[in-house]
Amino acid sequence: MILNILIGIGIALFGFVLQTSIGGINRKIVGRMQKRQGPRWYQEFIDIFKLLSKRSVSHGWIFDFGVIMALGGIIATAMFMPLTNNFLAFENYDNFFIFVYLLAVGMLGMAMSASGSGNPWASIGVMRALTTMLAYEIPFLIVVLTIIKLTGKSSLTEIMLYQQATGNNWFLIALPIGGIVGFIALMGMLGKKPFETYIAPAEIASGPMVEYGGKQLGMLFIMHEITVFIEVSLFVHLFLGGASNIFEFLLKYFTVYTLANLISNVNGRFKIDQVVKFFYKWPLLMAVTQAVIAIYFGWVI
C-alpha cells in the first residue's frame, strides 16, 4: 500500500516535470513561430522556483487553504493516472469517472480560494471558468460515453488495451467526428486560446489568479502543470490508443500538447457567451451524431 502511494506521488511528480519541460519547449516553439529566439526550455522551472522564493501576502485562511486544497486534489488525481498499459499506481482504480470526480476537488479548491481573495475580477474569472466547464463537458462526456458503450469498460487501461487489440483502431480513427469533438473539448479544458476566456489577462487581469503572488501563485502554477498532464493524458489514453511503453506515451503526449498549443497561438479569444454557444452548437451536434452512428448503426471503422 505504501509502495503504491509512493508510486502514485512519483507519477504526479513525473507529470509535473514532464509538463513543465514540454511547456517550456512549447514556449520556444511559439517563439520560433513568431520569428523570435524564445526563452530557455527550462524557463518554466525558473518561473516556478522564483515564485516559491518570493514573499507573499495572505487574504485570510480560506485563500491559503484553497490553494493547498487545489494542489492536493490535483496531486491525488494524478496519482491514479496510468502512464502505460501496465504502469499505474493503484490497480483497478483507473476508472474514467474517478478522474472526473477528483478533478473537481482541485478546481473547487481554486474557485474557493479565488473567491476568498475578495477581488471582483477573481469572482468573474471563477464564474467564467465554471461556465466554460459546463460548456465543454457535455459534448466531451457524450463522446466518452460512446467509447465506454463500445468497449463495455470504463477503466482507462481496458480502453487502451481494447484499442491496441488487433482489428481495432484508435478511437480518433474509429470515431473520427468524436475525435475532433474530444480535441476541441481538450482545448477548452486546457484553457487554450479560443476558449481562454476565464484567464483573459488583458480583459479581466488573469481572472481567478488576480490576487495571487509569490508562493501561492507558485503552488497554483504547479497545480496547473499537473492538471494539464492529467487532461492531455486522458486524451492520449481515450483517443490515441494509450501507450505500450513510456516512449510512445511521451511522443503522443508531446504531439497532442504541441498541436493544441499551435492552434491556440493563431487564434483570438472568444467572449464567454460565444464559448457556450460554440460548444452547444457544433461539438454537441457532432457528438450526438457520432453517438447515433456508432451505437445505433454500428458504423465503427
Next chain:
Amino acid sequence: MLSTKYTEKTKLTKDEIDRKWWEVGDYFRRNSLWLLMYCTGCCAIELPPSMTSAYDMERLGMGPMATPRQADILLVSGYLSLKTLRRLIYTYEQMSEPKYVVGLGSCPINGGIYHDLHAVINQLDQYIPVDVYVAGCMPNPESVLNGFVDLMEGIKNKTANGWKKYRDNNEWYKQNQKDALGEVIIHDEFHE
C-alpha cells in the same frame, strides 16, 4: 598543498546559510523578471518592439504580467502627475517582495520636458525607491533591454535593494508622499 590531516569542518553560521539560500533565490529571481507596466507617458511606445520579435524580451525570461501581485518589476514609463503618483504608490505597495522599480525615460529622473508643470512630480526617487533608470527621451529598445540587464546585474551584486530601502526608510518616503499628495490612504472597500 592540502593537508591530509583531519581538520574539523568549519560550521556555517545561520546568517551565512541564509545568504547562500538567498543567492540561490537570486539566480531564479534575476532570470525570471515579470513586468508590470505602468505606462503613463510616451515611452510606452518603445515597449512593444522590445517585447516582440525584433528585440524579444522573453529570451531573458521577462514578460508582461496582468496584476501587481504577480509582478517583480514596476516599470514606470513616463511622467507622473500627482493623480497617477497616488495610484503608483498603491500599486507599488501591493507588489510582493522582492520588488524592483525601473524608471524609463527622463521624466522619472528630473521631470523631463514636463519639469515646470504644476501637477507633475520631478523626481520619482523621492516617493518610491528606483533601482534602475533608463535615460533618454525616448530611450530606444536597445537601451531599454540594457537597463534590464543592468537590473539583473544589480540583483546578482545585491545592489538592487530598493525594496529594502523602502522598508527601512519608510517614514521618510511616507513623509515625502504626504507632502506631495496631502494624504495617502489605501481604501479597502471589500473589508470596510
